[in-house]
Amino acid sequence: MIMRGGTSRGPFLRMSDLPSSQEAQAKILLSLMGSGHSLQIDGIGGGDPLTSKVAIVERSSDPEADVDYLFAQVDVLNHHVDFNPNCGNMLSAVGPYAIETGLVEPQEGTTLVRVRNLNTQRLIECHVPTPGRQVSYEGDTSISGVPGSSAGIMLGFLNVIGTKTGALLPTGQACDMIEGVAVSCLDAATPIVMLDAADLGLRGDEEPAELNDNRNALERLEIIRREAGRRMGLGDVSQGVLPKPVLLSAPRDSGSTLCTRYFVPHRCHKAIAVTGAIALASAVSVPGTIAHRIALDNKRISSGKLLAQVKLEHPSGYIDIDVEHRNNDFCDITRVSLIRTARKIMSGSIFYSLPATPRLDLLT
Known part of the structure; x- marks a missing residue:
């Protein structure tokens, strides 16, 4: 499924459809996105870091989460895939995707989707509009950087301090x-x-x-x-x-x-x-x-x-x-909240090839 999440866009994949090795995953993602060319002409990337992103989602084994979300930043020009950072914009579409694919049962009115981000091991609460128990993408919420308006999705980030370094001020100083x-x-x-x-x-x-x-x-x-x-x-x-x-x-x-x-x-x-x-x-x-x-x-x-x-x-x-x-x-800091929007663009099959690949730098 290709979705826009906030001001980013990219394919959303099931973890169960990919090999377990991140190196093998990276090779597939590079092919899917068409990396190695400025336009990513041989894939679905948009030739920009904001449209060369991938969300990998699966049902979570964590009792505090409904789904796991692994984000991958795929380099446009180079054969690099970075599984290190999180992307909050792509996260905006994780809740709708989880409901659309049956990973989460929709509720009447609004559905809470609890997401564990595997890049940071942090929890995010996504409040997705589901009138009539269906995901609604239409609404009057506008966000800067995206034309038109859509249904607002409230994101609540929990335990945000020290996601990668373990400290709010990793050097021990404010300046x-x-x-x-x-x-x-x-x-x-x-x-x-x-x-x-x-x-x-x-x-x-x-x-x-x-x-x-x-x-x-x-x-x-x-x-x-x-x-x-x-x-x-x-x-x-x-x-x-x-x-x-x-x-x-x-x-x-x-x-x-x-x-x-x-x-x-x-x-x-x-x-x-x-x-x-x-x-x-x-x-x-x-x-x-x-x-x-x-x-x-x-x-x-x-x-x-x-x-x-x-x-x-x-x-x-x-x-x-x-x-x-x-x-x-x-x-x-107990919680940081903001409103984003998302849209489902297409759902279907995507094809990739694995020819002789230049040296792959996988970042984990």
Whole structure:
């Protein structure tokens, strides 16, 4: 089944239809998506990281979950498949897919689908509209980066802190200096490294194409990202996509918290990743982080206060996130929620081939 989840798109497959080895899975996914060509002309990828994603779903053995979800980021040009990160946008369609394929029994009105993400071993609650016990894709919810409107799907992310590093602040500090630039390394839903855009000589509201053409800024950003990954305990991240770098600046809209430019990691995202948005929304309330400092300087947050509702600007518009803290503790995040949409595009058979394959770099 091919589905749009949030601002991403890709095939949704059953784990039971794939070989057990991730290396064997990766070879199939590379063929399915047509990787190795800029247009992915021999597969169903769209020639962009946002449309070269795969969701693998199966009934869960965990009593707290209904289904397991494994995300795979398939490189467009290279023979790389990264099973390391989660994708919250593709996750938006996991609930509908689970119901459509009979993995979860639909309820009247709204169906709760409990998802265990295998990339992070975290639980997410997906509230899927099911009037008449059928998945509804039509509605009046609009999200930036997607044309038209669809039925809203509420996602609730549980236990988001330290998904890859085990700590909210993996370096032990809210702010570090790397290559003479102040950065904040934080892990909530996904590891990110935050920078003030001005420290790279940028405004922070540039269009993605302009940033992608700025080779000097991209090279400097990559040097910082690799060192940040090492300090966060992620090792050599030169062949991986984590941590994700994020440029921050003062918001342009009076109702927003921050202006963001999120990288994936070598190209600027045309919107923002859900997991990245969760990390930033969590960071705003952490004293000393770049996110907190910019929000504080622009009076979007008061000193000593936790921000429960965060609105982030990105190249395609805005994303709203609700953050729930326990006992007024910025380190004790109980749930992060947001609304996404999804759509079923097609259901059928897809064919792949396994010719003599160049050296495969499988990232786990």
